[in-house]
Amino acid sequence: MSRTRTERLVNLVICLLSTRRFLTAAQIAATVPGYEHDPEDPRDHEAFQRKFERDKAELRELGVPLETGLASAFDTEPGYRIAHREYALPDIPLEPDEAAAVGIAARLWQHAGLAAAASSGLAKLRAAGVEVDPQATLGMEPVMTVDPAFGPLTAAARARRAVTFSYRVPEVDEPSTRRLQPWGVVCWQGRWYVVGHDRDRDATRCFRLSRIVGAVRPVGAEGAFTPPENVDLISHVARWSGPVERNGRATVVVEPGRAAGLRRLAIETVPGPDGDRLTIPYSDVEWLASRLVGYGAEVRADGPPELRDAVIQQLKEVVARHERVLPAVAR
Amino acid sequence: MTPHPRTRENKASADRLGRLLNLVPYLLARPGILVAEAAAAFGITERQLREDLELLWVCGLPGYGPGDLIDMALDGDRVTITYDAGIDRPLRLNPDEALALVVALRMLAETPGTGSRDAVERALAKIEHAAGDVADTPVAVRLPADSQRVDAIRGAVERRHALRLTYYTAARDETTERVVDPMRMLMVGPRAYLEAWCRRAEGTRLFRVDRIDAFTELDEPAAPPAQAVPHDVSDGVFHPSPDLPLVTLRVGRGSRWITEYYPCEDVRRDGDEWVVTMRVTDLGWAQRLLLGLGPDVTVVGPVELVDRIRAQATTALDQYATAPPVTA
Numbered sequence: 001m002s003r004t005r006t007e008r009l010v011n012l013v014i015c016l017l018s019t020r021r022f023l024t025a026a027q028i029a030a031t032v033p034g035y036e037h038d039p040e041d042p043r044d045h046e047a048f049q050r051k052f053e054r055d056k057a058e059l060r061e062l063g064v065p066l067e068t069g070l071a072s073a074f075d076t077e078p079g080y081r082i083a084h085r086e087y088a089l090p091d092i093p094l095e096p097d098e099a100a101a102v103g104i105a106a107r108l109w110q111h112a113g114l115a116a117a118a119s120s121g122l123a124k125l126r127a128a129g130v131e132v133d134p135q136a137t138l139g140m141e142p143v144m145t146v147d148p149a150f151g152p153l154t155a156a157a158r159a160r161r162a163v164t165f166s167y168r169v170p171e172v173d174e175p176s177t178r179r180l181q182p183w184g185v186v187c188w189q190g191r192w193y194v195v196g197h198d199r200d201r202d203a204t205r206c207f208r209l210s211r212i213v214g215a216v217r218p219v220g221a222e223g224a225f226t227p228p229e230n231v232d233l234i235s236h237v238a239r240w241s242g243p244v245e246r247n248g249r250a251t252v253v254v255e256p257g258r259a260a261g262l263r264r265l266a267i268e269t270v271p272g273p274d275g276d277r278l279t280i281p282y283s284d285v286e287w288l289a290s291r292l293v294g295y296g297a298e299v300r301a302d303g304p305p306e307l308r309d310a311v312i313q314q315l316k317e318v319v320a321r322h323e324r325v326l327p328a329v330a331r
Numbered sequence: 332m333t334p335h336p337r338t339r340e341n342k343a344s345a346d347r348l349g350r351l352l353n354l355v356p357y358l359l360a361r362p363g364i365l366v367a368e369a370a371a372a373f374g375i376t377e378r379q380l381r382e383d384l385e386l387l388w389v390c391g392l393p394g395y396g397p398g399d400l401i402d403m404a405l406d407g408d409r410v411t412i413t414y415d416a417g418i419d420r421p422l423r424l425n426p427d428e429a430l431a432l433v434v435a436l437r438m439l440a441e442t443p444g445t446g447s448r449d450a451v452e453r454a455l456a457k458i459e460h461a462a463g464d465v466a467d468t469p470v471a472v473r474l475p476a477d478s479q480r481v482d483a484i485r486g487a488v489e490r491r492h493a494l495r496l497t498y499y500t501a502a503r504d505e506t507t508e509r510v511v512d513p514m515r516m517l518m519v520g521p522r523a524y525l526e527a528w529c530r531r532a533e534g535t536r537l538f539r540v541d542r543i544d545a546f547t548e549l550d551e552p553a554a555p556p557a558q559a560v561p562h563d564v565s566d567g568v569f570h571p572s573p574d575l576p577l578v579t580l581r582v583g584r585g586s587r588w589i590t591e592y593y594p595c596e597d598v599r600r601d602g603d604e605w606v607v608t609m610r611v612t613d614l615g616w617a618q619r620l621l622l623g624l625g626p627d628v629t630v631v632g633p634v635e636l637v638d639r640i641r642a643q644a645t646t647a648l649d650q651y652a653t654a655p656p657v658t659a
Contacts, residue, residue, distance in 0.1 A: 003386060009348050010390040017417045018392050031393045062349055063425040088420035092461045097447055098454035105435035105451075110565035114431045120349070121428030126372060127353035127421035129360035138451075139485045142442045142474070142518040143564050144435060154430060157469040170587040173600050184469030187438065190520030210591075233471040260506045261619075264499055264544060294623035296643030300650045312651050318622055318644040321629045322637055 008034030009055055013064060017087060022071040022079025025052055056080075094130050103132035108144045113151060146192060147209035150185065152216040153194045157182040159222040162199065166213040175213045180205070183227035188237040195236045197225070206237050246281035250288055251302040253277050258298040262291065277302075285310050293318065347383075350375075354383055355401065355418045362411040369410070384410065391416040429462040434470045441474040442518050443481045474521065481516070481523045481540055487548040488513040488525070494553075497545040498538055502613045506544060511536070512555040519564050526562065528555040535559050537568060569594060571610035578617050578636060580607045583627035606631070618643065 011032050016023065029035040029048060037048040059066055065086040071079045094102065106122040109115040126132060149165065156163045163182055168175035182196040191208060198205035253275045254262060263269065266278035282288040289310035292299050301311045350373055357372070358364060370380040384403065391400030391414075402414035424432070436455040440448060487494055494513060499506045511527035514535070518524070523540040535555075562568075571594055582589065582605045590598050590607055597608040611617040614636055621630050622640055630637050 006344055006348055006351065007386055007390060010351055010387070013352065014391060014416050014418060015393050033395065058345060058348070062345060062352075063422055065423075084417075084420075087422060089423050090461045090463075092457055094454060094457060095450070097450035098457065101436065101439060101447065101451040101454040102432065102458065105432060105439050105454075108435045108438065109431060114427075117425075117427035118431035118435060121424050121432045123350075123353055123373070124421040124424060124428070127357040127360075129356075137515075138439065138442075138447060139489055140442055140481065140516045140518060140523070142438050144438055145565060145567075154468065154470060155426075158426065158467070170591045171584050182469075184471060186470070187472040187474070190474065190518075190522070227469075233469070234473050238473065259504065260499060261501065261504050264506065290623035290625060292623075293644075293647070294619035296618070296622060297646035297650065300647075308651070312648065314623075314625070315644045315648045315651075317626045319641060319648065321626070322641040322644070 004034060005055075008032065009058065012055060013059065013082065016066070016080055016082040017084055019081050022067070022069045022075075022081050024071070024075065024077045024079045025049070026077070028052070028080065089124055089128050092125060092128060092130060094125075096131070096133075099125075099130050099132050100136035101138065102130070103134065103136055104138055104141070106132075108142060110144060111146050111150075114144075114146065147212065149194070149209045149212040149216045150192060152218070153182050153209070154185050156216070156218050157184050157194075157196075159218075160225055160227070161222045162219045162224055163216050164219050165216045167207055168211050168213050170211075178207065179219070180207070181225040181227075183231055184233045185209075186233045186237045188234065193237045195231075195233045196227075204236060246283045248282040248285070248288075248304070250280045250282055250304065250307050251277060252280055252292060253300045253302055254295075255298050259295045262295065262299060275300075282307075289314055349422075351383055351387060352418060353421050354380075355387065355412060355415050356421050358403070358410060358412045359415055359419060363406075363409045364411075366405075366408050366410055424462045424465060426465040429458075429465040430468050430470070432458055433462065433468050434472070437470070437472040438474075441472045443474065443523065474518070480543070484525055484540060484543065484546065485516055487546070488516055488553075490548070491553045493549040493551050494527070495547040495549060496538065496543055499542040499544055501542070502616045504615065504619060507531075510549070511538070512553040512559070514553075514555050514559060514561060516540075517564065519568050522568075524568070527553075528559040535562065537562060537564075567594075571596075571612075573610075575610040575612060576614055576617075576633065578609055578611050578614075578621075578630065579632040580609075580621070581605070581629040581631055582607050586624055586627035589624070589628075614639070 011034070012028070015028065015032050023031070026039065029037065029039075029052070035048060035052065037044045039045050056066060065082060067081050067083060067086070068078045069081075102125065103122065106118040109118050122132065153163065160181075162179065164177060164179045166175040167178045179199040180194065180196045181199065182194050184195055186193045186195055186206070191210070193206045193208055195204070195206045197203070252262065253272070255275050256271075262278060262280065263276075265280045267281055268279040270277045280288065285307050289301070289307060292301050292311050293314045301308045354369075354373065358369065361369075366380055367377050370377045373380065384405070387401045388403070389400065393399070399416065400414070401412070401416045404411045404413055433455065436451055436458065440451045440455060484494075491513075493510055495508060495510050497506060497508055509529055509531040511525075511529050513525060513527045515526050516523065517526060525538045525540060525543065527536060527538060528534070529536040577596065581601070583603070587605060590605070593609055595607055595609045597606075599606045617636060618639055621628060622643065630640055
C-alpha cells in the first residue's frame with residue numbers, strides 16, 4: 001500500500017477518535033483527505049465504498065474498536081466513531097523490575113506466531129512509556145515451545161466454542177475423531193494438555209496437544225457452553241501429588257567402579273570381597289528390577305527375595321526373547 | 332506457495348500503520364529522544380523513522396490547518412512531539428498479544444530459580460488488569476517445584492564463577508569431575524539445565540541439573556571462550572545426528588510409549604507389534620535401557636547389540652545359579 005493510503009488511515013483514526021457523534025460514510029468522505037469523489041457518479045461512488053470497506057476492515061484487523069451507530073433518530077445510514085477509552089491502552093505503572101520481567105517474558109516464545117504477538121504487545125507497552133531493558137535476565141529462562149494446536153484451542157476456549165480434532169494415542173495406530181468443549185489449556189511438567197467436556201464420552205477428559213493430528217476445527221456457535229465455575233484445570237491433568245515414598249531397602253552387589261547410575265541411588269556403600277554392597281531405597285520392586293537388569297552382569301540383587309525373583313524372571317525373559325530366530329526386517 | 336504480492340504489501344502497510352499509531356505516544360512519553368534511539372526501539376532504520384515522521388506531520392484533526400496537524404520539534408538528531416492530535420495512547424492489547432504475554436509471565440512465575448518471582452507476579456497482575464477481558468486466558472501453567480538445587484547453582488552462575496561439577500552422564504553411565512564456565516540456566520520442558528563451556532570436553536554442554544551430584548564454586552571467574560555458542564533448544568535438547576548408530580526394535584502395545592518419549596526415526600506397524608528405529612548416542616546406553624524395558628521389547632538390530640544383550644542377560648543369570656546368600 002502506498003503512503004497515501006497509510007496517511008488516509010491515520011487521518012481516519014484521528015478523525016473518528018475526535019468525534020463524539022457517529023459520522024456517516026458521506027460525512028467522512030467530505031472530511032478525511034483521500035476519500036474525495038463525486039457521490040452522483042455511480043462508478044465513482046462505488047469505488048469510494050469499496051475503498052472505505054477495505055479501510056474499515058484494515059482498522060478492525062489491527063484491533064481498532066470501530067463503533068457503529070446512528071447519529072440521530074433521523075439518520076438512516078449508520079455512522080462510525082472510536083471511543084477513546086475503548087481504543088487506548090490503560091496506564092500500566094510498571095516498576096523497573098516488573099518491566100524487566102515483561103521484557104524477558106516477551107522473548108521466551110519460540111513459536112513464530114506467539115513470538116510476533118508477544119513482541120507487538122511489548123511494542124505497545126513501550127509506546128505507553130514502559131522502559132524495557134533488552135539485556136535483562138532472570139537467571140533462569142524457560143524455553144517455551146507449544147504444539148500447533150495451542151492457538152486454535154486457546155481461541156476456542158476463550159470463545160467457548162466446541163472443537164473437533166483427530167487424536168492418536170501411541171498404543172493405537174489409527175487416530176480417532178474427538179469432539180470437545182474446551183475449557184482451557186494446561187502446561188503440566190512441560191507438556192501441554194487441553195481439558196474439557198468430551199461430547200462423545202459425556203465426561204471430563206484431557207488430551208495431550210502433541211497427540212493431536214492435523215487441524216483443530218471449531219464447530220458450531222460461539223458461547224455454546226459454560227465451563228464449570230472456578231474449574232481447576234491443573235487438577236484434571238496432574239496425576240500424582242507429593243513425592244514417592246521409597247520405604248523399601250534393596251541390597252545390591254556391584255562390581256568395583258561400575259554401575260555409576262546405581263551408586264547415585266544408594267544411601268550406603270560398603271566395599272566387600274565380591275564388590276561393593278549398596279543399599280538402595282525403592283518404592284516399586286519391578287521398577288528397581290528393570291534398572292538392575294539394565295546393568296546385566298555388573299550387578300547382583302541379593303535381597304529382598306521378591307527383588308531377586310523379579311530380576312531373575314526379567315533376565316529369563318530377555319534371554320528367551322533374544323534367542324528366537326528373528327527374521328531380518330526388510331525396510 | 333509464495334504469498335500473493337498484494338497480500339504481502341498489505342501486511343507491510345498494516346505493520347506500518349500499527350507502528351505509526353505506536354510511534355506518536357512513544358515519542359510523546361520521551362521528549363527530546365534521539366532519532367537513532369527511537370529507530371532502534373522500533374527495529375527500523377533512521378531513514379525509515381524520518382519518513383514516518385514526515386508522514387505523521389501531514390496528519391491531524393479535520394480542518395487540517397496548522398493547529399490541527401500532528402506537530403513536532405526536530406532539533407538535529409532529537410525529536411519532541413508538541414501536538415499529538417488525539418493519539419496520545421497506544422492501542423489496547425489484542426487477544427493474541429495478551430495471551431502471549433500473560434502465558435509467558437505465568438510460565439516465568441512457575442519456573443524454579445528465577446531470581447525475582449515476586450516482580451514477575453506483580454507484573455502479571457498489572458498486565459492482566461490492563462488487558463481487561465482479553466487477558467481472561469484459559470491457560471494454566473504448573474512446573475516442577477523442586478528449586479533448591481536450581482537456586483544454589485543459579486547463585487554461583489550469577490556470581491560469574493567457574494564451577495567444579497560432579498556430573499553423572501547417563502549415556503556412558505559414569506560420574507566424572509569437570510570444571511566448567513557457566514553461560515546460562517534454562518528450563519526445557521520439565522527439566523532445568525546448566526549450559527556451560529566444559530573445559531574437559533572443550534565444547535558447550537547442557538548439564539541436567541538433576542544429574543549434577545555435587546558442585547564447588549571456584550574463585551576464578553567464569554570465562555567461556557569466544558567459540559562458546561549457546562545451543563538452539565527451541566526444538567528440544569536431543570538432536571540425533573545421522574552418524575549415530577541405528578537401533579531397531581520390536582515393540583508391543585504396552586511399551587509403545589517409548590516412541591513418544593524418545594525421538595524415533597521410523598515407527599511401522601507389523602502385525603500386533605511395531606517396528607521402531609531410533610538413533611542412540613551409545614550402544615552401552617541402549618543396552619542398559621533395552622535390557623530393562625520389559626517383555627514388550629525385543630531388539631532386532633544391530634546384531635552386535637542383540638548378541639550383547641543375550642550374553643549379558645545369560646551371564647547375569649549365572650550369578651543366581653546358586654542359592655540366595657544368607658543375609659547377615
